[in-house]
Amino acid sequence: MRLLPPELAKIAREELNEFPERIPQDLIILRTWIYQQRHLRARTSADFLIALLRRCRYSLEQTKQRIDDFFTFHSTYPEIVMHRRVTEKILTINRLGIQYFPEFPRCSDHAAIMISRMGDCCPKRYHMREIMAYDSMVMELIALENDNAAIVGICQILDMTNMNVEHAAQLDSGLFRKWWYWTNYCCPLRINVIYCLNAPKEIQNWMTLMKTLHARRETFPPMFMVNSLEELYKYIPQKCLPEEYGGLNGHLHECVSYTEDLLKSYRDYFEDEGNYGTIEPLRRGDIVPYEAEFGAEGSFRKLMID
Incomplete structure (x- = not known):
């Protein structure tokens, strides 16, 4: 420890x-x-x-x-956490930059930052199940390696730029529910709050519907829709964000490199998962x-x- x-x-x-x-x-x-x-x-x-x-x-x-x-x-439910091996495909998904965990930036309350950009993934090439497998691997490793994340929790920025109904179509109600079950009841990380940035209107409606359908039986973190970086700064100090988001804490490509090194260092950890x-x-x-x-x-x- x-x-x-x-x-x-x-x-x-x-x-x-x-x-x-x-x-x-x-x-x-x-x-x-x-x-x-x-x-x-x-x-x-x-x-x-x-x-x-x-x-x-x-x-x-x-x-x-x-x-x-x-x-x-x-x-x-292996369909949600399948392919949890550090393969070239998993590393390729990481290089797409769909999930960023800045190694050093911290929110003012000491929570760690997670930036998700699902719109950067082509749904014709990668299914949402593969993205979930990757997400579950990285979130588990961050819980093991990032003390701020493990102790204070995660502030998630869900950047939905470029996300469309084709992405949402892969995430039907059953798959959505299973993923939220894993996040709420299995994952070692606690997501404190979610800020949905630049969500298209149809995606906002879809997310509201999914949350409404499952809210009675799941514990959802507070979720806020924000339409610009300036609005996001009202919740997260600008200096805490990477430079691509107008902040002062590193670059997103550094986050990708950090996560790739982390995945490679845990290759044996995931190979052992079959036991x-x-x-x-x-x-x-x-x-x-x-x-x-x-x-x-x-x-x-x-x-x-x-």
């Missing part, structure tokens, strides 16, 4: 209940619990478990639930239908908390 700067350590203590002296015992409890779950094949590395503990504000019971949800989702997941016939607990959740036939079992 990396030593935190004093200001970030203060936030971790006051907002996440993170006390370094307690972490070894928390890790022992989680690892013991994982080994007791016959159905569960989960990562037990300190970095991975600490990222989830932070996401759950050090609630052990919530962390157990998120661990189970994370690996159950990977086994049950993890769930074996549902071994799970203990009552069976609960999830047809209402995802519009698909099947079952999902309750997690047993020891």
